[in-house]
Amino acid sequence: MRKQASVVITVIFFLSLTFAFYQISSSYNYMENKYDYTNPINESSANESVPQHYIKDTKNETGAINVVTAIVVEYRGFDTLGEVTVLFTAATGVGFLLYNLYSRKKNKREANLILREGSKIVLPFALLTGAYIFIHGHLTPGGGFPGGSVIASGFLLMMLSYPKFFMNEKRLSVLESLAGITFVLIGLFGLIFATYFLQNYLNLGNVGYLISAGIIPLIYIAVGFKVGSELASVIQNLKEVQE
Template identity: 45%
Template sequence: MRNFTSLLFAGGLGFFLLVLAADLPVGAAPMVAGEGILGQGPEAVGAANLVTAVVLAYRGIDTLGELSILFAAAAGVGLILSGMRRRADQRPDPEGGFILLAAADLLFPLLVIVGLYIVLHGHLTPGGGFQGGVILAAAFFLPLLGRPGDSLNHAVVNWVEGLAGGAFVLIGLWALAVKGDFLAPMLGKGALGSLFSAGTLPLLYIAVGLKVGAEIAGLMSTLQETEAAEP
C-alpha cells in the first residue's frame, strides 16, 4: 500500500513537471543575461572558453560555494567514518593482480599529466578545475586499488585541500584589497587564447583542481579504509 502511494505520488509529480516542461521554451531560453555576457565576456575577462568566464568571473562566488559544498560533504563523510577505521589487527583486502598493479603504475604519470593539462587549460578549452581535479584524484587513487594495504597520507591531503581552498579565497580577497571587488579578475587579460591569459582565472582553476583532486582522493581513500574494516 505504502509503495503504491509513493508510486502514485512520484507519478503525479513527474506528470506535473512534464506538463510544465511542455509549456516552457526548453533549450531556447530568452537570452537576457546570456546575451550580455556573450557580448562583453571575451573583452571583459579575456578567457577564450566563455564558460570559464562565467564560472570563475561572472559567477565566481557560486564556484566558491560549490567548492565548499564538496568540502562540507567530504568533511561530513570523514566525520562519520572516522570511528570506523580499520583496526591494526584486521587484514586489508589482498593485493591486486599483475595487470592491475602494472596498469596502475603505468597510468599514474599519464593521468597526472592529463589532469594537470585539463586544469591548466580550463580557460581555453572545455574542462577546468573540477574535471581535471577528478582525473588527478583518480591518478592517486588507482595505486590504492592495486595495493589496498596502503593509504594516502591524510595529513598531506588535508593540508593540500586547505591551502588550495584558502588560495581561492585569498585570490578573491587580494582583488578586494586592490580593486575593491571580491573575486574581480586581476593581472591583465593577455592575448585571447594564449596559455597566459585571462588574468587570475587560471590561478583560480589551479586552486580548484588541487582542492577537488585532494578532496576526492581523500574521500575515496577513507571509504576504502572503512570498507576493509567491515567484517
C-alpha cells in the same frame, strides 16, 4: 496504501513536469527575444538578456575563450567558492564521522600483475592529464572539477591495484587547506586591489594564450588541487573504514 499513494504522487509529478516542459519548449527564441528590464544597480545592461551578455562580452571582460569557465570562475565565482566549500564540508564530515572506525589490517589480497603494472604506467599520465585539463580551463572544455577528479581517479586506480597504497592524510589536508586559502585570498585581494570580492585585478593578457585571463587559471589550479585532494581523501577514508 503507501504504494498506491506513491504511484499517484509520481504520476502527478511526471505530468506536471511534462506540462512544464511543453510550455517551455513552445518559446525557444531567447537570442531574438529582448527583455526590457531594469537592473536594481546598474541600468546600462538593460535590453539585453543575460546569456546574450555572456556570449558577447566574455572575451572583453574576462579574457577567457571558454565562456563556461568564465562564468564558473569570474561571473559566478562566489558559487564556485561555495561549491568547493560543500565538497570540503563533505570531506571533513567523512573524516570526522569515520574517525574511530578505521582499521589498518592488511590481509587483503594483491591485484593481478596486469592491473598493478598497468596502473604504475597510467598514474603519471592520469596526473598529467588532470593537470592539463585544469590549467587549460579557460581555453578548452574542462577545468578544475574534471581535472581534479581525473587526478583522484588516478589515485583510485592505485588504491585498487595496491591494497597497501596509502596517502598521508595530513599532507592531503594541508594541500586542500592551502588550495582553499588561495581561493579566498585571491578573492580578498580583489576587494583590496580592485573594488569587489573576486574581481579580476590582473592583466587580461593576450586572449587565447595560456597565460591570459588574469585570475581564472590561478583559481582553476587551486580548485583542481582542492577537488583532487578532497575526492582522493574521501575515497581513501571510505576504503580504510572497518565494517
